[in-house]
Amino acid sequence: MDFRYLGNSGLKVSEISYGNWLTHGSQVENEQAAACVRAALEAGITTFDTADTYANTAAESVLGEALAGERRESLEILTKVYWPTGPGGPNDTGLSRKHLHESINASLKRLRTDYVDVYQAHRYDTETPLEETMEAFADVVRAGKALYIGVSEWTADQLREGHRLARELRFPFVSNQPQYSMLWRVIEPEVVPVSEELGIGQVVFSPIGQGVLTGKYKPGEQPPAGSRATDEKGGANFIKRYLTDDVLTRVQELRPVADEAGLSLSQLAVAWVLQNPNVSSAIIGASRPEQVAENVKAAGVKLEESALKQIDEILGGVVERDPAKTAQNAPTTRPGS
Secondary structure, X not given: OOEEEOOOOOOEEEOEEEEOOOOEOOOEOHHHHHHHHHHHHHOOOOEEEOOOOHHHHHHHHHHHXXXXXXXXXXXXXXXXXXXXXXXXXXXOOOOOHHHHHHHHHHHHHHHOOOOEEEEEEOOXXXXXXXXXXXXXXXXXXXXXXXXXXXXXXXXXXXXXXXXXXXXXXXXXXXXXXXXXXXXXXXXXXXXXXXXXXXXXXXXXXXXXXHHHHHOOOOOOOOOOOOOHHHOOOXXXXXXXXXXXXXXXXXXXXXXXXXXXXXXXXXXXXXXXXHOOOOEEEEEEOOOOHHHHHHHHHHOOOOOOHHHHHHHHHHHHHHOEOOOHHHHHOOOOOOOOO
């Protein structure tokens, strides 16, 4: 496993991290989830990402149990706050001082730790003054409950303003967690340049495009039984935009590029996002330990320029590059309140 600095901080994270969105506490039984975490540890992964909203807090509990007994100092644990939790009352969501402080305390209990390495705003809260949110984050850092602060799916303008306040309040704002893959490149025009300027690193999710870039979905065929595309708990909704014959045909055409690089399609996809120097870590998920072992082989891979050019030519117009998509996919009102 290779390691990278998280933004311009002194914190190093494994360039492939393990996340439990859509798996722990819902799709995957706890014993299997623990096996996946053990596989990640054995592969050299030290960075683990979760959120309080995943499986309505259950995912944090599963991860905390799976990591129990590990040397805390050898791990980097990231969690998030924003989306509704609990019964979904008026203050069970958002980035208000109340919800943020209550959420970090609850997350620490579920994760069985005194602190998280990075505490992240899971989205931008349009209903809470940014000053209130950033002051609350500053309090969390000063209380020793989080070492660094990050965000997820913030626009370039939101990152700039948040970073300005963090500097004024003197706490480290070091990361953004966006969706990023060969098929979804909306961060490249605006978010990445601003992040590079400000010293913010990307911890990217869905590097294999919700599983589409594994090549297991074939044009003209029904999705494999048990795959994310058949998961009515949420997975199917996230993947459906990629399940067109045009996208799936082009993904199959990537096989010779992967073969030439000595990689599987999923390894090629993970390696591709790691070619971006602003990416600090790529999050992989898994429902089986062997999936972890497969995807970590992308660590340390250097793709040739010719391969990167071929990928661009093959995928062509199916790639989403519009930077406005970051804002368009974010809630305009606080959900669940």
